[in-house]
Amino acid sequence: RKEVEQDPGPFNVPEGATVAFNCTYSNSASQSFFWYRQDCRKEPKLLMSVYSSGNEDGRFTAQLNRASQYISLLIRDSKLSDSATYLCVVTVNQGGKLIFGQGTELSVKP
Amino acid sequence: NAGVTQTPKFRVLKTGQSMTLLCAQDMNHEYMYWYRQDPGMGLRLIHYSVGEGTTAKGEVPDGYNVSRLKKQNFLLGLESAAPSQTSVYFCASSWDRRTRVNSPLHFGNGTRLTVT
Numbered sequence: 001r002k003e004v005e006q007d008p009g010p011f012n013v014p015e016g017a018t019v020a021f022n023c024t025y026s027n028s029a030s031q032s033f034f035w036y037r038q039d040c041r042k043e044p045k046l047l048m049s050v051y052s053s054g055n056e057d058g059r060f061t062a063q064l065n066r067a068s069q070y071i072s073l074l075i076r077d078s079k080l081s082d083s084a085t086y087l088c089v090v091t092v093n094q095g096g097k098l099i100f101g102q103g104t105e106l107s108v109k110p
Numbered sequence: 111n112a113g114v115t116q117t118p119k120f121r122v123l124k125t126g127q128s129m130t131l132l133c134a135q136d137m138n139h140e141y142m143y144w145y146r147q148d149p150g151m152g153l154r155l156i157h158y159s160v161g162e163g164t165t166a167k168g169e170v171p172d173g174y175n176v177s178r179l180k181k182q183n184f185l186l187g188l189e190s191a192a193p194s195q196t197s198v199y200f201c202a203s204s205w206d207r208r209t210r211v212n213s214p215l216h217f218g219n220g221t222r223l224t225v226t
Contacts, residue, residue, distance in 0.1 A: 003169075006152075034214050043200055043217035044153070087152065089215070096160060097168065098143065098204075098215065102152035 003027060004090050006101035014109055017078045021104045023088030024070040032091040033064055035073045037084045038103065044087055047073075078108045112136055116201050116218035123191040123225045131186040131221050133201030141205040142184035143168075143215070144176060146197040153200065159184055160205075191225045198222050 006023045013019050025033075033050035048055065050062040050071050061074040071088055085103040092099075114135045123129055133142065141160050145153040145168075155168030159178040173195060175187045184203075188195060202215040 036215075041147070041198060041220075043219055044215070045217070046214040049214065096141070097155065097158060097166070099155060099169070100145070100153040102150070 002102075003099045004088060004101040006086075006088055006104045008104070009085075010105035010107055012107045012109060013078055015078055015080060017108075018074065018076050019078060019106060020075075021073045021086055021088075021106075022070055023072070023090075023101050024068075025090045025099075026069070027090070027092055028066075028069060030069075030090045030092055033062075033071050034089040035060075035062060035071075036087040036089060036100075038087060039084050044100075047086070075106075078106075080108050080110065082106060083108045114201055114203055114216050114218040116199075116221050118221060119219065120222050121224070123188075123223065125192060125225060127191050128187070128189050129191065129223075130188075131199055131201075131223075133184045133186070133203075133218055134182055135184075135203040135216070136182060137203060137216065138181070139203035139205055139216070140181075141203060142178065143202045143204075144174070144184065144186045145200045145202065146170065146195075147200060147220075148197050156186065156199075193225045196223060196225045 035047040036044040037047045038044040054063045059076045063072045085105045087103045088101040143158040144156040157176040159165045162181040199221045201218040
């Protein structure tokens with residue numbers, strides 16, 4: 001089993017749709033969680049950290065479920081510019097080994 | 111403040127040749143990482159370092175060596191390149207001991223390596 005697994009893509013949605021991605025992790029000692037966005041094989045860029053209580057940044061909401069060992073990302077009112085690959089990242093200890101999921105591709109159509 | 115700088119940006123090697131990829135960061139980060147990215151595979155951790163003079167294996171370390179002689183530099187070496195090492199390589203850094211924040215990763219722009 002991979003340490004971090006994401007929903008297989010691609011997700012093709014119309015503008016304005018709500019889309020959700022899930023990511024599961026296998027190590028119960030994992031401490032920090034992030035969502036990154038990657039465009040056209042450029043370097044990944046941080047989208048948002050994921051906190052235990054859940055957090056929101058505009059149209060983006062991240063949730064963490066430690067009991068079930070998964071994190072999620074919800075995007076509301078999708079824009080064309082949201083088209084990208086979304087990567088979840090999990091760390092086992094502070095700043096230590098960081099493992100990426102394989103990424104989920106999102107394509108938002110007019 | 112340049113962030114994370116990788117050199118070279120592109121390289122073509124023949125099977126059996128060796129090379130070193132250089133990663134430099136000016137953010138005083140403790141931790142540095144080398145990842146490779148292949149289509150459909152996401153980013154896979156090759157090696158990482160949690161401080162000057164220390165290195166550790168990641169998910170796919172075979173065929174690579176690393177060194178962290180200076181805090182700001184993390185070198186990735188390919189001793190005898192193979193076509194399977196054709197990939198995009200990303201370096202990243204994190205963890206500012208001064209602020210004690212588990213900072214997210216800062217990435218370089220990537221190195222596109224082709225082994226023929």
